[in-house]
Amino acid sequence: MSSMKGLELSRAFWEDAVRPAIRETCPVLLPRLAAGLCGGGSDCLGYDDELSHDHGYAAGCMLFLAPEDAETHGFLLSALYDRLPREFLGVKTEHRSRQGNGRYGVKTTEQFLLEQTGLFHTPETWREWMAIPSYALAAACAGEIFYDGSGDMTGIRETLRTGMPEDVRVKKIAGHAVLMAQSGQYNVSRCRRHGEESAARLACCEFVNHTLAMLFLLNERHMPFYKWAFRAAKELLKLSELIPTLEALLREPDEDTIERVSAVVIEELRAQGLTDGGWDFLEPHAYAVMRRIRNPEIAALHIMEV
Incomplete structure (x- = not known):
């Protein structure tokens, strides 16, 4: 063969x-x-x-x-x-x-x-x-x-x-930003305080998945099937340096690491003119991103819709 x-x-x-x-x-x-x-x-x-x-x-x-x-x-x-x-x-x-x-x-x-x-x-x-x-x-x-x-x-x-309209890309970015905030910055620590370590690990996996989706959108690329998402992400021109950190989070959830990843993403959102806020939490940035949408029908969608 x-x-x-x-x-x-x-x-x-x-x-x-x-x-x-x-x-x-x-x-x-x-x-x-x-x-x-x-x-x-x-x-x-x-x-x-x-x-x-x-x-x-x-x-x-x-x-x-x-x-x-x-x-x-x-x-x-x-x-x-x-x-x-x-x-x-x-x-x-x-x-x-x-x-x-x-x-x-x-x-x-x-x-x-x-x-x-x-x-x-x-x-x-x-x-x-x-x-x-x-x-x-x-x-x-x-x-x-x-x-x-x-x-x-x-x-x-x-x-x-x-050919994806820019407003669609921006809407998806906003959705993944708020879901990153919910799963990683909020629920990992909250689940642990409840004594739900398995739930915390699942929340961290959600954070990693939404972060991967965010990286592809910020690079104006389509994220492939999950089996190949990490490998393809290593080839991205922007923020591919985060991939080893995301891989480490899958092995062991860590709240400080989640915050560092979120900070890097926030900085790229600022660099692309999608937010100008000074918050550390991703949720208000997600709403700032939503305000960049020009199409009123897209702007009226639920923020978590991706």
């Missing part, structure tokens, strides 16, 4: 097997399709290793068509994909490709969006942006498009990556 990472294997399969077959059989489709590997999975994040190969490791790629092109050319492209070799570089290929039935093969751009976001289109309203979980947006933006003849998939993923 190959030791190649999933993205590397998928790109090689496209370059050496799929694209030559399309060029030979139906070259007219090349300007109309995109090819890549994107969505959920450690391979799309570049985090896969030998252990990851015990499930879902196969040679394959995704071929994307616009819905109108899929009606005309989808069957032909699926049939071509299914005639490809059953093994590539010593790795078995997956051939469940009929119009998106399976991870690899032919999909419409609408199918990709529906699988990742629950919508047939990129988000168009602030409500749609608020409703899509961060991990879903992160998955939709993960991976790589190897080739894009029409530019459609590149545009879709760029919209998902950078």
